[in-house]
Amino acid sequence: MRQADVFGEVFAVELIMAGAVFLAVLAAVLYAVLRRRAGAAAGPSERAERPRLEAAYVAVLAAVAVFLVVYTALANHREHRTGHVGAPAGPPAAPEVVEVDVTAFQWCWTFRHPRPGGAGATSGTCRAEEVPTLVVPTGRPVRVELTSRDVIHSLWVPELRYKMDAFPHHTNSFTLTLDEEGRWLGRCAEFCGYRHYAMHFWLRAVSPGEYERWVAGHQAAAGGAA
């Protein structure tokens, strides 16, 4: 879960920095409240400004800003590099990319797993209260091609710390790589009307072998139904 790893690292860094700034400002306010109150303090300072100190301070602020911009932009690029993180360089080891076409609509999702030659498996019927499941293999990069049939939705898997909007008449793509098997709840994050609050799905990661069996099974089922 590269997205979650990158998020965790950057969030920790920014949280620590923010916490430090907050505590420093709070300490200054409390100091002023306790030690500069009318009863406790001598007269107010006459000093109107301290341009030297302020200039040095602006330089520090600018340095912090530049650090944050560069550091977080690099993290963003790392997150969006395709291919497997940590995989040895060179194509032989790179596992094959799996493609999934995700279509959002009011108020459900369809997940298509295209196969060469036009065939493919579709999961999720969205009948009644059924929550559809997006099945993906572990260890292989999954390229998600995301679009919408009506209004804007947004595919969010909180556990992955990642979301991407689904637009009508436009396809967004991103790559996920899941290292462990498991099942996580996904939600719609962009307001889309009456049942926006209930537009859930499951993301399920299974072993590559099980994934192949699953696609084959659903292909057959879909074919049989037709």
Place this chain on the structure above:
Amino acid sequence: MSLTGTADVEPARHRPAPAPGGWLGWLTTTDHKRIGLLTLGTSLLVMLGMGVLALLMRGQLAQPEEHLVGPQVYNQLFTMHGSGMIYLVMTPFALGLGVYLVPLQVGAPVIAMPRATLLGYWLYVLGAAIMLSGFATPQGAHSDGWFSYPPMAARTYTPGVGSDLWIAGVFLATTGVILMAWAVLWTALRKRAEGMTMLRMPVFSWSMAATCLMVIGAFPALLAALALLAAGRVEPAVFDSNLWVIGYQHLFWFYGHPVVYVMFFPYLGAVAEVLAVFSGRRFFGYRGTVFALLVFAALSMSVWGHHMFTTGQATNDYYSLTSILLLVPAGVEYFAMLGTILGGRLVFRTPMLFALAFVPQFLIGGLTGIMVGTPVLDYHAQDSYFVVAHLHYVLFAGSAFGLFAGFYLWFPKATGVLLDERLGRWHFWLLVVGTNLTFFPMFFLGYAGMPRRVVTYLDGDGFGLLNLLSSCGAAVLAAGMTVFVVNLARAALRRAPRAGDDPWRGHTLEWATSSPPPRLNFDAAHPLPPLTSEAPLLDLRRRAADEARGAREGRGAREGRA
């Protein structure tokens, strides 16, 4: 014109025609103070109404799977609450403060373009009435959120007439605000008293000037976005092309980010005045602050895409760069506020309490703003309760606290009577507790995966406890606001103590005139003092003190010699 006597302090061209008295006099007034008070009063009333909508939402969300209101109603509630608070409360209140105060602070007898200002107020009231009348239509009020993205907000997906009313209402109210911004800006630029140089304008007036620049530069983009939305409601096929769908977002947020600073600068300016006055000293780092405000306003026009990090259709690196750079001017403003209180002699009256709480509370909004301005963090936080928490820390824990700081500071000036300090303290403490209890848990909710704009959540989601805490906080806020209303009612009904011209030992020109000020702001009994700096009354007091000391020392020296 030339008939006026030489003793007259005001040139005749400033003399307005005799105005009708009574309520008609108020509604047709060209006195900037009355237009300002009308605007402030109207937006305060709307604020209470929009607060009631928030209470309904918090009631619905207190427990999982509640049925107090259904999705249909909930979607109207958050839409009208959010858009009401932004378009009809925090923005017009900000401009109303400017209309009332900027002419006084720059020593002008009248506002520039008084009739356009009055028209602006009426457009605002008309827009508010039209927007809110959506509740009375069969399908109810508009329900697509305050930014109302198409195609969701197009006729196909939201057919109700409430949406059309919403578009018309927001359009009118925003047009009114733009008119007021021109008047305030023009007053600051062209109507300053002799000797009031730009760098002698008080921080609040500067914050208004920067605000008006943003209104004038960015608000027309909202009008364009609304026109596009209206076109899409007439002909939904407009939004069959991604160009106009994403184009709407660009137009909207080109307005939508600067408006956040429009709803922040004037309140920051109010806080700056309060901190200086109740620290008994000049605002620290005045020039740095003025410069920071202007840089801030300029940068604000370049950050809009940070609302679109998850669209996959924005240049995230660029918008993240400009957004994070904002911490530099913001940091300069904090430097000045902290410098003021650290070198002050603090007196804790109600305005000061609100101003002091503004400093750390707004900071939480600002620091989390850097987080959501970081693309890799925003991919998680966007459209979750983390953003709801962030925006309320900015707008409520920050701006609204600044609003109340300014309200308690200037209320005696505008009315001539003092509000009750004890009730003011109750209002303050209830608001501090309520605000943090309501909004802090929302950060955790968003982090844990609760999307915004959901009418309910499942028991199994595990959001119940934090939501319950948040709803309890809302109850505390309601209690605090009730105390506030009681305080106002007391002032209106009983004979509250007279304030006098300058109850707080103010620094700026509005405190040199009577409370309330005369029709032309300054008169023979209340002339303009010498305009020596951005704090002329402070200079006056200091000169008097110096002279007294000099006289004393002179006497002492003479006596020593004798």
